[in-house]
Amino acid sequence: MKHLFPPLLPKDDLRPPVLAIAAHPDDEVIPAGAMLAWHRDQGHEVTVLHLTDGAQGDPDAKFGDIKAVRREEGREALRRLGVEDVRSLDFNDGELPETLDGITAVIREAFVEIQPQTLYSFFFSEAHRDHRAVSHAVAAASDALPAGCRCLLFGVNQVVMGGTMFDVSDYMDRKQHALAAFKSQLEYNDFALKILHRDHAATVNVEDQAVQYGELFADLSPDQMTPMLESIEPVYRRLVGDLDS
Numbered sequence: 001m002k003h004l005f006p007p008l009l010p011k012d013d014l015r016p017p018v019l020a021i022a023a024h025p026d027d028e029v030i031p032a033g034a035m036l037a038w039h040r041d042q043g044h045e046v047t048v049l050h051l052t053d054g055a056q057g058d059p060d061a062k063f064g065d066i067k068a069v070r071r072e073e074g075r076e077a078l079r080r081l082g083v084e085d086v087r088s089l090d091f092n093d094g095e096l097p098e099t100l101d102g103i104t105a106v107i108r109e110a111f112v113e114i115q116p117q118t119l120y121s122f123f124f125s126e127a128h129r130d131h132r133a134v135s136h137a138v139a140a141a142s143d144a145l146p147a148g149c150r151c152l153l154f155g156v157n158q159v160v161m162g163g164t165m166f167d168v169s170d171y172m173d174r175k176q177h178a179l180a181a182f183k184s185q186l187e188y189n190d191f192a193l194k195i196l197h198r199d200h201a202a203t204v205n206v207e208d209q210a211v212q213y214g215e216l217f218a219d220l221s222p223d224q225m226t227p228m229l230e231s232i233e234p235v236y237r238r239l240v241g242d243l244d245s
């Protein structure tokens, strides 16, 4: 067994270029915004892919052109973390399982072009169908990743298993500032405060008082991605019943 509880790992051996893949504009900032800011502070190139425009994120139609609003909020949040290379794609929000081949092809192209040495995306036990679809697509395309790439898989809806943790105590102010950019989403759910508490709670086993906030990931190599997905999927089905993708 690699470890028994989330170990605090050094960030120093995380290398660029960095790629983060999200279904909706905010998925990457919620679980990994502090790490993205840390990468930029090291001078690492960071590219973010938003596969959808988040069109379903305004159920009460309060914000007019919600696609444009969420795109700009996503870009502003990343700008506050120092990330400028944001690629907004046009897959339909809520329908990613139906376009699995398309998103797999786009993700594969990004892997070939960017050759990331550090990848951030969803772990396989996410609850949202779009998040799960992206996790499947990333695994399906993982043969196009450099063999040494660190695949850091995060949880938005669910806490990841076997977590690796990085100390982000020094980045929480910037992460909170970035999360505040998601005005349309915070109108429905004050997740900025919840994330502050979740990142704090992640350090429950850390005795070093200087470490007050952590971001958690499953830490895999590319060749572990598909076997891990195949292991997790039946367990998850037994826990939550039939999945819709």
Ligand SMILES: [Zn+2]
Residues within 6 Å of the ligand: 023, 024, 027, 128, 131, 156
């Ligand atoms: Zn999402």
